[in-house]
């Protein structure tokens with residue numbers, strides 16, 4: 589269940605082209621089970637209609653500070669008290685300035701003063717306006733007051749400029765909102781998980797891959813999220829739906845997966861390598877589709893060894909807890925013990941993939957937990973049940989390694 593389930597969220601929209609993205613944020617919040625009240629400044633209504641937000645949120649949109657009709661329903665103080673969280677997205681330069689000054693001259697700014705709930709801002713403006721000293725000073729004032737600021741992102745802007753000023757994507761804001769309701773074994777921790785297969789291109793239409801479905805890795809992502817972690821899921825191509833409230837990074841090849849893992853590795857407390865990474869890739873991926881020439885001759889592919897992601901991560905980020913899986917068809921435990929040492933992992937979760945009812949592409953799995961302290965066999969479980977148990981087991985190693 590999403591951490592946003594039944595949470596009361598006020599989404600306040602100020603005037604800016606990024607206001608169109610707020611409609612998607614409302615949709616995602618509702619999908620996560622949140623209750624959403626939308627507040628719009630008069631500027632915001634120039635960019636997107638209140639009717640759109642009303643239809644998506646299922647509630648009338650609040651636009652005025654002292655509207656007798658609105659005050660007779662949910663007045664501004666009641667609304668401020670109702671909120672578990674107030675997010676202003678997009679937050680224009682003007683709105684940031686007015687909140688920094690403590691103004692209360694419209695509904696949005698009044699709510700900022702009146703609410704006891706955490707306030708988050710997602711700035712969006714022209715890059716020069718963002719860089720301007722006045723905005724940066726306002727930003728410091730807001731941060732000092734405990735207001736959280738998420739973004740802006742860098743990139744191409746609606747006005748044609750390039751730089752910092754783009755509002756974060758709705759899915760990123762959803763993750764930031766969900767993280768506010770952190771509870772559980774992994775509250776405040778970041779868990780980086782690789783999942784699924786990798787694809788190693790032979791030519792534009794062919795590749796080398798394996799039967800990993802991603803089910804085990806995605807189940808772990810959900811179990812870690814449900815224990816309060818911020819989860820980054822780096823996934824090879826799968827048929828599975830992207831999990832909610834999880835930062836999702838799609839990759840294809842082992843090299844892409846390594847690059848993505850290294851990029852965010854410094855933020856991770858736990859690295860869990862569930863992915864079935866192709867050990868080899870074609871030395872050269874042909875730019876054109878390979879043709880059959882002489883039917884008498886086969887095709888010989890030269891393969892290069894791929895980098896070992898788990899081994900690289902454990903060397904590069906020794907402060908984190910590193911957990912790998914071992915997919916074996918024979919000598920399960922000795923091979924897993926060897927991988928534990930070779931890859932510098934704290935735990936290897938060994939699954940016997942010669943049994944087709946567990947391991948690759950099945951709904952169930954049966955594993956043994958291999959650590960330097962010994963071997964623990966777990967019973968046959970659904971991947972979801974197993975993932976929940978694995979998170980508890982992985983958390984225990986961090987106690988021994990004195991990560992709190």
Ligand code: PMT
Nearest residue numbers: 800801802803804861864865896897898912913915948949
């Ligand atoms: O995705 P599913 O269909 O649900 O199936 C789950 C699973 C069987 C894929 C999963 O439970 C599993 O066993 N994953 C690891 C599969 C594997 O590639 O094992 P390995 O023994 O080759 O690798 C050992 C460990 O090193 C793994 O954690 C792997 O992610 C990692 N590795 C391997 C090679 C490589 N180049 N880089 C790596 O990081």
